Amino acid sequence: MTFKEFATQWLASQTTDPSTIVNMELRFRLHAFPYIGSRSLSAFQPAHIRTWARALADSGMAASYQRNVFANVSAVFGAAVDDGLLTRNPCRAGSVRAPKLDRRKIKPWTRDRVVAVRDGLPSQYATTVDVGAGCGLRQGEIFGLAVDEVDFVGGVVHVVRQVKLIGPHMVFAPPKGGKLRDVPLPDVVSDALATHITRQPPIDVTLPWKTPDGPPVTAKLLFYSRERKALNRNYFNMYLWKPALIVAGVIPERVPGERFKPSREHGMHALRHYYASVLLDSGENIKALAEYLGHSDPGFTLRTYTHLMPNSQDRARRAIDAAFGVRDSDTGPGGAGV
Numbered sequence: 001m002t003f004k005e006f007a008t009q010w011l012a013s014q015t016t017d018p019s020t021i022v023n024m025e026l027r028f029r030l031h032a033f034p035y036i037g038s039r040s041l042s043a044f045q046p047a048h049i050r051t052w053a054r055a056l057a058d059s060g061m062a063a064s065y066q067r068n069v070f071a072n073v074s075a076v077f078g079a080a081v082d083d084g085l086l087t088r089n090p091c092r093a094g095s096v097r098a099p100k101l102d103r104r105k106i107k108p109w110t111r112d113r114v115v116a117v118r119d120g121l122p123s124q125y126a127t128t129v130d131v132g133a134g135c136g137l138r139q140g141e142i143f144g145l146a147v148d149e150v151d152f153v154g155g156v157v158h159v160v161r162q163v164k165l166i167g168p169h170m171v172f173a174p175p176k177g178g179k180l181r182d183v184p185l186p187d188v189v190s191d192a193l194a195t196h197i198t199r200q201p202p203i204d205v206t207l208p209w210k211t212p213d214g215p216p217v218t219a220k221l222l223f224y225s226r227e228r229k230a231l232n233r234n235y236f237n238m239y240l241w242k243p244a245l246i247v248a249g250v251i252p253e254r255v256p257g258e259r260f261k262p263s264r265e266h267g268m269h270a271l272r273h274y275y276a277s278v279l280l281d282s283g284e285n286i287k288a289l290a291e292y293l294g295h296s297d298p299g300f301t302l303r304t305y306t307h308l309m310p311n312s313q314d315r316a317r318r319a320i321d322a323a324f325g326v327r328d329s330d331t332g333p334g335g336a337g338v
Contacts, residue, residue, distance in 0.1 A: 001085070003044070004028075004037035007076045018211045019166045019173075027069045031056065036073075041085055044077075046093035056099060062264060066099035074098075105307050108277035109270050113248060120247030125240060127196040128223055131157075132271030134189035136293050139268040140164055141175055143231040146219040147202040152190055157183045159294065161219060163230045169212040170230050172219065179294045196222065205230050241268060276301075277308045 007028055014021050028037075035052045036044075056066045074091035081089050090096065109117075118129035131142050140162035149158040159181050164173045174180065205221045207230055208214040225231055242260045245251045251261045272293065279289050290301040 001041055002038055003041060003076070004033050006041055006080055006085070007032070007037075007073075010076050010079050017173075019164050022167050024072050027072055031059070031061075031069045032073050041080055044086075044090045046090050046095050049090045049093070049096050053096065053099065063099055063101055067101060070098050106273050106304065107265075108273045108308065111274075113250065114271065114274055116248035117244050117250065120244030121240060124196075124200050125223065125236075127192050128268075129271060130189050130192040132268060133274050134186050134192075135183045136272050136275035137183070138162065138176065138272065138294070139233060139236075140173075141294075142268075143221075143223055143233070143236075144172060144219065145222050147197065147222055148220060150185065150190075150193060150222075152185070152194070155185045155187075155190070157185050159183060163207070163233075165233060166212055170207055170232060171210060171212060171214060172207045172217045173210050175294055177294070177296050179296060181291060181294050183292050193222070203228055237267065273305075276305050280305060280308050 011021060011025055011028070014024075032052075035055055036048060039048065053070065056069060059066075070091065074089060077086065077089040077091050080086045091098075114129060114133050118126050121129065128142050131137055131145065132139070135157050137145065137157070137159060141159050143163040144161040145157070145159075146161070149160055151158065159175050161172055162175050164171050202220040202222050203224055204218050205224060205228075206216050206218040209217045221230065223231055225235075238260075242251065242254075242263065245263060245266055246253055250266050251263045254260050276289060276293065279292070286302050286305075287298050289305070290298040293301060295301045
């Protein structure tokens with residue numbers, strides 16, 4: 001049995017999120033099958049994985065994406081070991097190194113950049129920036145936000161849904177990880193949403209739930225396309241978001257006949273980073289921030305944003321000075337000289 005044959009069977013047996021299965025199939029088809037798909041499972045040696053991993057590294061794809069591809073292939077070999085077809089997983093050999101994660105620190109946007117990108121969007125979509133930068137919602141969660149989930153009186157946004165793409169099909173689905181949450185609604189975002197609703201009233205949009213053949217679900221969405229349908233992230237990113245980045249001076253003009261300059265770090269996710277940086281700078285704790293962002297592990301939030309936290313030494317000095325009421329003439333925490 002070849003790797004491709006076994007991987008195809010393994011993929012068909014998965015019960016995880018449908019969009020995850022679609023993404024894994026794409027990774028196998030583009031980045032694994034052309035290199036190692038035709039080799040017999042029993043013929044794999046660590047050298048074959050090292051050669052393939054080198055090809056991944058030379059492909060120019062993001063390190064995080066390389067790691068996903070490598071992890072998917074390793075999972076297939078792990079299943080082959082479990083099924084008794086292999087005695088060991090070649091991806092876990094001592095001489096094989098998984099792609100290294102890019103450790104570049106997140107550099108949040110400035111307020112001026114957030115405002116400039118907002119101004120660069122068509123007016124009916126400008127408020128998506130307010131929700132992203134002011135409440136920390138993911139792009140799909142913004143697209144799936146219904147007016148019923150915005151509590152203007154209580155000052156809370158209930159995040160219960162997102163718009164997802166499964167292949168070419170859009171569906172409604174729970175937020176990432178199935179983590180429903182409540183996020184504080186700042187007055188500035190509340191006012192922006194109220195104005196948006198007045199200018200562009202919410203409409204009922206129906207999509208299947210979780211899978212393309214799932215039961216239909218209807219929500220009164222705040223943001224929708226000119227065709228009065230749910231926003232498709234591929235269209236939004238290419239024809240609305242990237243032109244706004246150009247207007248704001250974030251990326252250069254596109255050369256006719258060529259693609260936009262790669263701008264992965266300037267996707268709509270940058271608004272969540274801005275939100276996190278503002279909250280941390282104001283003294284918000286990691287646990288609360290993780291809850292607002294919908295992270296299941298506060299440790300992930302800490303690892304991602306720890307470099308944005310105010311300097312701990314400065315906080316310690318200010319805390320002790322405040323606690324003991326230190327003045328210039330004081331010589332110690334007791335406030336009196338010896």
